Amino acid sequence: MTSARADRLPNGFRHWPGELTVDEQAALAREVMAGWGSAPLYTPRLPRSGKPMRVRMTNFGLLGWVTDKTGGYRYQACHPQTGAPWPAIPFLLLQLWDRLTGYPARPEACLVNWYGENARLGLHVDADEEALDAPVMSVSLGDPALFRVGGPARRDPTTSLWLESGDVVVLSGRARHCHHGVDRIRFGETNLIGGGGRINLTLRRVTELARRDCLTHAGGAGP
DNA sequence: TAGTTCCA
């Protein structure tokens, strides 16, 4: 099964299958893996329990999402292990963000998730951003992933769909506050990434638009 | 509860 019934997906969930060409996928994958040189993948840990996640992570952009046992979920400007600023967000992704989300501000964070053979990501809601209503854009590269989408409550019914290399998903509106996760990877089905695996790139606006900017766009006088 | 495991 490739697609879920659209009428069972939350309002504001949009899926563009094969939005990126094979050449674009290859170039983007190369650029992401090059970024791992200065911003290496690390194993995130859950708050309090310190249990390791099965997805390895790094970030691009001004801010990156990180988690560890003591600090919990947060955004920060530097890599937790090297202390260096995150690499820049690939330009292709900024173009995609503008075209597909129409959001009037640039994304600040590009979370890079690497899924190996048995990686999964439990059902959760993105809620660590100040800009809670800004859309979230997700780009899939490499092996297919079984993506699951539910509702605002954890117990709400869920539907699943396969995301394949080059697919783009945007969560906006109600879908922005819905649970979602990844149940399974068909590891080794593609050869885009070395010996198999999946890269997911998730772009987010973290900070609210400055009040000054809102007033300016509304025609008000500056300070 | 961004975790694991179990089971119909």
Place this chain on the structure above:
DNA sequence: GACG
């Protein structure tokens, strides 16, 4: 065995 895959899915939920």
